[in-house]
Amino acid sequence: MKLLIKLHTPTEMASYEGCALALTLATFGHDVQLYLDAPVFGLLMQPESRLHGMIQSLELYDMPAAWLPDDVFSGWVTGMLPTDLASQLILVPEVIPAADFEQILTF
Amino acid sequence: MTTTTPLLLVTADPSHPLAHLALRYARAYLSARPADDSSHTLNVFFYGDGAHTANRLRWQSADQLDVAKAWQNLAEQYQLSLPVCVSTALGRGISDTDNSARHQLSGDNLAAGFTLVGLSELAMMMQADGRLIQF
Numbered sequence: 567m568k569l570l571i572k573l574h575t576p577t578e579m580a581s582y583e584g585c586a587l588a589l590t591l592a593t594f595g596h597d598v599q600l601y602l603d604a605p606v607f608g609l610l611m612q613p614e615s616r617l618h619g620m621i622q623s624l625e626l627y628d629m630p631a632a633w634l635p636d637d638v639f640s641g642w643v644t645g646m647l648p649t650d651l652a653s654q655l656i657l658v659p660e661v662i663p664a665a666d667f668e669q670i671l672t673f
Numbered sequence: 674m675t676t677t678t679p680l681l682l683v684t685a686d687p688s689h690p691l692a693h694l695a696l697r698y699a700r701a702y703l704s705a706r707p708a709d710d711s712s713h714t715l716n717v718f719f720y721g722d723g724a725h726t727a728n729r730l731r732w733q734s735a736d737q738l739d740v741a742k743a744w745q746n747l748a749e750q751y752q753l754s755l756p757v758c759v760s761t762a763l764g765r766g767i768s769d770t771d772n773s774a775r776h777q778l779s780g781d782n783l784a785a786g787f788t789l790v791g792l793s794e795l796a797m798m799m800q801a802d803g804r805l806i807q808f
Contacts (some may be wrong), residue, residue, distance in 0.1 A: 567799050583721050583761055587792065594796035655702045673684065673721065 568597040573617070576605040582616040584673030588623040589620060590637075592627045599667070600624070600632035601658065607643045624654045633658040677803040680716040680794070683723035684807055687740035692726065695808035696743050701752050706783075718795045719757040719787070723808075727757045727787035728767045745786040759789040 573584045588598045606673045608617045634640035636657045685691035702715055719726055726741050733739045748755050770785040
């Protein structure tokens with residue numbers, strides 16, 4: 567199943583649970599794309615947050631780079647993050663191929 | 674004609690309108706299927722704040738819908754299983770006897786009919802089904 571999982575809620579638990587679901591489903595062969603919305607940037611920047619560590623390991627799960635909103639804040643946050651984490655992030659395509667996804671989940 | 678078993682991913686707190694909508698969807702789906710058709714059942718998985726549904730100690734005033742009780746009734750009527758992600762449940766203070774013993778927690782409060790399972794159960798359900806709906 568091809569899924570888009572959007573992380574929006576700015577709490578450690580919600581962002582962890584959304585990301586944990588994404589990694590687990592990827593482990594079981596599902597095709598998962600993460601989208602990190604601006605409210606979770608604060609957690610992404612905290613090295614001790616679970617979100618921070620899990621995004622760093624996306625490649626280990628054969629997951630594509632997580633999408634960020636295409637705005638100035640994404641550019642700012644990418645510049646503030648360590649290189650290994652920033653390399654796992656990419657700006658969202660100008661046109662999101664929503665029809666390609668069988669479901670979009672939001673956390 | 675092929676049909677796929679819907680999988681309801683309930684992530685909303687039981688006080689959220691979406692939690693009520695999930696219940697209404699389940700009731701409508703199950704009551705609409707032919708009486709002699711036991712093959713097309715419904716899969717449900719409680720995750721995130723949806724785990725609050727399985728809290729036996731969650732009190733509900735009489736003028737409000739008791740979502741947990743409604744799911745229990747539905748599960749009994751249609752032989753549904755009510756799996757709840759164990760880590761999201763434990764993170765919200767909901768535990769069964771086994772997990773309480775494993776994590777040195779005093780007491781347990783998992784409502785009857787619900788079971789704590791790993792997230793891999795959800796991944797397995799999704800491999801078998803083509804329709805996933807988040808509430």
